[in-house]
Amino acid sequence: MSDEIAILGAGMHPWGKWGHNFVQYGVAAAREALADAGVPWQDIKFVSGGATIRCGYPGFVAGATFAQALGWQGAEVNTSYAACASGSQALAAARNKILSGECDVALVVGADTTPKGFLAPAGGYRPEDPDWVRFYLGITNPTYFALYARRRIDLYGDTLEDFAAVKVKNSLVGSKNPRARYRKCFTAEDVAASAMVADPLRLMDICATSDGGAALIVSSLEYARKLGKPNAPRVAAISTVTPTFASGVLEMPDIATDSAAASGVEAHAYRSMIPLKAYEEAGIGPEDISLAEVYDLSTALELDWIEDLQLAPRGESAGLLRAGDTALGGKIPVNVSGGLACFGEAVPAQALSQICELTWQLRGEAGDRQVEGAQVGITANQGLFGHGSSVIVKK
């Protein structure tokens, strides 16, 4: 199909809490991706960066910041900010440039550094700011993850043991990933012994924030053929849809959902709508998916995502988990990178890191984490303010 682009190279700076400038991680990831692709930096015509809002002006213009750090060579630049979907939006910008014929090969890169200390809202009395309101009333980030997790327990019969089993599964496979931050194999007993943060979620059910950087080299299919890589994995679809009114799910940082009281309006669950466009655009269905990388901000959220991706009927993903179907070697492995459980979140790099994992998996280069016969992979993530994305990569 003519609306596909090739992934020629992938690169990541290992996730951690290294305390360096974000540019360093982005440059390391970009250089690894360039070397992996076998494309000289001077040949890159477009640099598409995922912005970080934690690192001052250089972070707001990340595309230019990375281009300067790699050495100005005249490439056009772009910077995308879309919370957790920033990397996918940066990839979409590169895809548009390539499919329009304006450019044949592009670098997509995102990196972040964790803030020093707790990131709290500005003080004063500011009821017009939903983030101020919810913290003032005692509503933190884990509150929202826990509300979703609790619904799984009360509506579907999921258990704390199921949530712990997600952590155990992801830590086992993450222990084999040299780019992961947490590489210890945790047991169900370890999870059960960790402190309750927001019932039913314990400390080990919730992901941390990390430093990290990820990059992709993407090109037209013609450029890939000329480079001798006609079989490089392809981006088959990118969905970055916004929600549809009325959003019926409490979303961070809001204190209330939309109202679906008006005639002709119904309540929607945004997360489940993100993959729909990706499936439609790729002409691929859930039954074709070999593996998925999903945004496990909490262990329970991985189970929600499996249903949002239609890899299991609503309420039945814990059954897949218990049967071992979502583990490496199972029918539909989920988060074989180790997921956010083993990485922690580095916002502008995270969506790209999911695509890096799919790239290595589809090339059969994932080593101990390899999903046998992987043909098609899908990513999914959701962040603040109506940002989310899902990307399908195929052989």
Add this chain to the structure above:
Amino acid sequence: MSAKPLAPAIEGWHTMQVKPHLIGSQCTECGTYFFPKQNDYCRNPHCNSTNFREVELSRTGKVWSYTNACYKPPAPFVAADPFVPYAIAGVQLETEQMVILGQVIEGLTVDDLKVGMPMELVLEALHETDDDIKVTWKWQPLTQ
């Protein structure tokens, strides 16, 4: 609790009577409700209205989901010392077709709650200042 006067923690978001209501707004053209109040533009994509009326929202609903806070949140939250964990609930209002988040009254835990449980809105202290006791809306199981 001292004899200080009661004052709303956030001005104008709820009434102060014994059986309080949250104060929202409603689009006069399509009927969509907003909390907090929205008076400038209607967010229903089928509606271009800029006209709203202030309304008191239903003070009862059913639990959409619930959790608790086991650790002290950061400022601007003002915590008691020592910190006392509290439960939190999102409650679905039938007429308004929306879910509203709030703390659950003191003394209740997640073991006292269930998805679908009928709840009602009450006022309770959030924290004290030198001058007054700041109260806010909280949810409690509906007593028939």
